[in-house]
Amino acid sequence: MAKDKGPVRPRAETPKGFRDYMGAEVSARKAMLDRIAAVYHRYGFDPLETSAVETVEALGKFLPDVDRPNEGVFAWQDEDKDWLALRYDLTAPLARVAAQYRNDLPSPYRRYAMGPVWRNEKPGPGRFRQFYQCDADTVGSASIAADAEICAMLADTLEEVGIDRGDYLVRVNNRKVLNGVMEVAGILDPADPSKFEQERGIVMRAIDKLDRLGPEGVRALLGEGRKDESGDFTKGAGLSEGQADVVLGFMSARRDTGPDTVARLRELAGGSAIGTEGAQELETIAQLLAAQGYGPDRIVIDPSVVRGLGYYTGPVFEAELTFEITDEKGRPRQFGSVAGGGRYDDLVKRFTGQSVPATGISIGVDRLLAALHAKGRVQADTHGPVVVTVMDRDRMADYQAMATDLRRAGIRAEVYLGNPKNFGNQLKYADKRNSPVAVIQGTDEAARGVVQLKDLFLGAKIAAEASHEEWKSQPAQTEVPRSDLVTEVKRLLGQG
Amino acid sequence: MAKDKGPVRPRAETPKGFRDYMGAEVSARKAMLDRIAAVYHRYGFDPLETSAVETVEALGKFLPDVDRPNEGVFAWQDEDKDWLALRYDLTAPLARVAAQYRNDLPSPYRRYAMGPVWRNEKPGPGRFRQFYQCDADTVGSASIAADAEICAMLADTLEEVGIDRGDYLVRVNNRKVLNGVMEVAGILDPADPSKFEQERGIVMRAIDKLDRLGPEGVRALLGEGRKDESGDFTKGAGLSEGQADVVLGFMSARRDTGPDTVARLRELAGGSAIGTEGAQELETIAQLLAAQGYGPDRIVIDPSVVRGLGYYTGPVFEAELTFEITDEKGRPRQFGSVAGGGRYDDLVKRFTGQSVPATGISIGVDRLLAALHAKGRVQADTHGPVVVTVMDRDRMADYQAMATDLRRAGIRAEVYLGNPKNFGNQLKYADKRNSPVAVIQGTDEAARGVVQLKDLFLGAKIAAEASHEEWKSQPAQTEVPRSDLVTEVKRLLGQG
Secondary structure, eight states, rough: OOOOOOSOOOOOOOOTOOOOTHHHHHHHHHHHHHHHHHHHTTTOEEEEEESSEEEEHHHOSOSSSSSSSSTSSSSEEETTTTTEESSSSSSHHHHHHHHTTTTSSSSSSEEEEEEEEEEEOOOOOTSEEEEEEEEEEEEEOOHHHHHHHHHHHHHHHHHHOOOOSHHHSEEEEEHHHHHHHHHHTTTTOOTTTTTTTHHHHHHHHHHHHHHHHHHHHHHHHTEEEEOOOOOEEEEEEOOOOOHHHHHHHTTTTSSSSSSHHHOOOHHTTOOOOHHHHHHHHHHHHHHHHHTTTOOOEEEOOOOTOOOOOTTTSSSSEEEEEEEEEEESSEEEEEEEEEEEEEEETTTTTHSSSSOOOOOEEEEHHHHHHHHHHHHTTTOOOSSOOEEEOOGGGGHHHHHHHHHHHHHHHHOOOEEOOOEEEEEEEHHHHHHHOOOOOOOOOOOOHHHHTEEEEHHHHHHHHHHHOHHHHEEEEHHHEEEGGGGGHHHHHHHHTOOO | OOOOOOSSSOOOOTTTTTTOOEEEEHHHHHHHHHHHHHHHHHOEEEEEESSSEHHHHHOOOOOOSOOTTTTSSOEEEOOHHHHOOOSSSHHHHHHHHHHHTTTSSOOEEEEEEEEEEEOOOOBBBTSSSEEEEEEEESSSOOOOOHHHHHHHHHHHHHHHTTTTSSSEEEEEHHHHHHHHHHHHHHOOTEEEEHHHETHHHHHHHHHHHHHHHHHHHHHHHHHTEEEOOTTTTTEOOOOOHHHHHHHHHHHHHOOOOOOHHHHHHHHHHOOOHHHHHHHHHHHHHHHHHTTTTTTTTTEEOTTOOSOOTTTTTSSEEEEEEEEEEOOOTEEEEEEEEEEEEEEOOOOTTHHHHOOOOOOEEEEEHOOOOOOOOTTOOOOOOOOOOOOOSOOOOOGGGHHHHHHHHHTTTEEEEEOOOTTOHHHHHHHHHHHHHTEEEEEEEHHHHHHTTTTEEHHHHHHHHHHHSSOOOHHHHHHSEEEEEEGGHHHHHHHHHTOO
């Protein structure tokens, strides 16, 4: 029997795979999302905020690589026996909304959404079970101009948040071209779309790994299979050398210009009606974007883009950051993908039976924010509040009045509300808050109608750089009339 | 056996008790939350965003009036057999955070949080299972100045979002005074706090219903019990007439000024040490607020404030909107409560065993937004984007270029992306979007280098007000050079 240990206390822990965001992390994300929303808004997109909870049947099963018993979502059964779940992306709820309100929404319906999504996946380093997405989609437009618009808006968005031109590339491909290549390679039979489905899945995943495995690794996966460094064997698609050549030829079809790439794709997929249609769509996108001035320094046609999700039916997009960062082992590597999307013409049809064309993009908010950090382009508070210290606890009202005066002038300010007995603790607190200025008024100063202002940033600088003699002579602390408090603090903050 | 009906389609429905927010609803809430955050920030509070998911043990059981099997929360079991749940408020996660990061957070820790919370309650009209809260709390300060600050900040916040002075009242009470009265009435024994717990619960709920039931209804609940209009009987606390007089005397102790009310409370609870302490705290709050200029037109001491939650240990606050609205039956009624809070010194102790004083406020976001709507003070987009119509689908790039030019000038604009065949549909779409201006360029206009600008707001006004002759003569549509597009649209939008 267990020993009696008294009342069991709950553990103060974020659940495994979840995390908390504090202070500047919250402000920086909000500042970025506000900028993104401004671009989306300017393009005519309207905000939508759906509930976090959906019925499991409405969500459907579209998560890739699901290896968990409950199919990657957090789900539970309602008292009414309905299965409910947390949304795993913002696209499935949009499809539900587009079907539910189809008689009331404008058509086409341009909407943006930003918020957390949840995945019941094995947590890992940097891999969380709740994370933000930020999506923009156009529902009800079959026009390829809608896809081109999404690509242009994505490029604008990246520049607006602080990714300079040259540091990103929006890459565009088309699932129809991919299907055309599959048809030419003999693993897609238009008369029986479900035939070779498994092989095509393996081929798609192999193409998606080109960056990581290189052409020979991909070739192995297209053929018999591949043994990785750890000795694990991944079964291949079983394609012949000739079939694999067709697929690999497609992956290396990118040329210097959009028109040249499209011409090459027409050659490769020319034997397939769907492939030709896909090449035509890519040509239209390239023309529309070129006419608006989005050249290959920003948006390129790139046949190696696949996108994991199974529901795409036409153009697919990916935004890649092309600058290098240092990975956890100190090696330089490209930052990589921060957004992806494409056309999905069948998601709304699940509900209504009627095909509703749709296309959109999803930005990985945490990854984009990490990129802004890497580039030093994060917008967040640089300093904490002015701290009014408490020398005499009977004069709390006077200290509160000082903070009130500062706030009325738009200055962030607070009174120290811990135990005021130890003054050193008050300055340590101000330090921890990254406070720029401490206001000090003891009985003597109060009698003389003055306050002491301690410039904490200057103080820290002097402490770090100056000798003891210099330190003593530096005016990091000044006495000013109480009536000049606001003016003098403004001056110290550089707002004078 | 059921007939074969083909593939079963998922229902396109928001789950019962949940709702979606669209367009202006999202923008208006965001605008309000941004303003609230600005006030909180100015007071030195830092943002915190915890995960939506917590362990059930960390959340604890603090929901009032729980009549559901799973205790009012949405919960499920993890693969690791841990029970997880969606947070039901923002205070329980704060207590967890304050315990988890106690060595790293500044102390006192002022934080604000805004976001959805979830309650597994029976949905009803206007009662949803996901709703927003917006909280500000100070953890680690035992000072009554922290409570006073929260009240002042709440008043500032209400005025900042658009509730004028005179339209709200922050009411302050103290649980200690209440406990003192219970002690005097003989239903609280300081030597055995658990004794009469049930009776005290009934008394608290009765006081909370004063507005609705009146003094006689409350007296019945304090005594044997009360039969309501439907004939249902609610068991009372079983107090004697004399005991009930003590409690009712407390409820009507509010006087014209804070000092007078405090004096009356001292009389009533004078026989109890805890009651006297509570009256003293109220006096300190009243003094601090008076010194900062928050008079009884904004913040009052009111002994009838109880607040439902069981965890409060000292001052409790409630913000009430005092203007009248018309209820669903056409009767005038006061708008009522939009925020509440108080001091809770034991929530962090659940985790650490150490008492950590804390106080804070929670704003009911949807109710406050409804109040702003009632007052006509909602900030949201007043119009949709400029719509560039498509007369000639081969010149899509030209239309996109027009939208791009407008956007670069900061004007919200979009190209019509539906099927352009029926031009009437394009204007209907512009109308549905509440678009101010439609841009039109057919082959003829393109050849002449001009565009037509249709002023849709003026057009709608003319259609509503003018005779047919006037309608024809009004210049709701003007032709301008393509090169003047941006200038002329700006002029129509009143930005010229």
